[in-house]
Amino acid sequence: MNHLLYIPQLFGFSIEVYFIIIIIGIVTFFFWHWLFKKLITDSKKRKIATWLTTIFVTPFIYVLIILAFVFSASYYPTHDFNKQKWVSDSEKRYELSGDIIDSKILIGKTKKEVIEILGEPDGWKEEDYWSYYLGFKPGLFGIDPDYLDIKFRNNKVITVGQHES
16 A cells, blocks of 8 residues: 555545535434424324435435536636737636637638737647637636637638637
């Protein structure tokens, strides 16, 4: 065992998952116990309902918390294209790229017109392929920056897309 910190696993999950589920389960148990105390008068039925509900609801709450975390970590605002924002903050260009692609504002433009709108390419610049740095789009595994890809044919833009490097 060459690990600095060994975290045991049980049924493929690390032990922290079980601790989190236990904490959620305790809170869930007391919530259902409080609620069922008001709704169910029979003590035995109330205990059974509390335990069954806690056992079945707790994993769903855990999954919902994980999903909320994933979606919140992947969220980023999008804005309509604004040349001033594009030029002033190259790290957040990804917020503007969706509008550039969806509105097709570059389709049919010449290379000179693209430079007037976006400036000189700061990624790759080949004869019929340019790219612009968009920054690091938020996400759980966002370790590479994104780029806006522009393809030309006969000096006119034919496609605009986006990729992660």
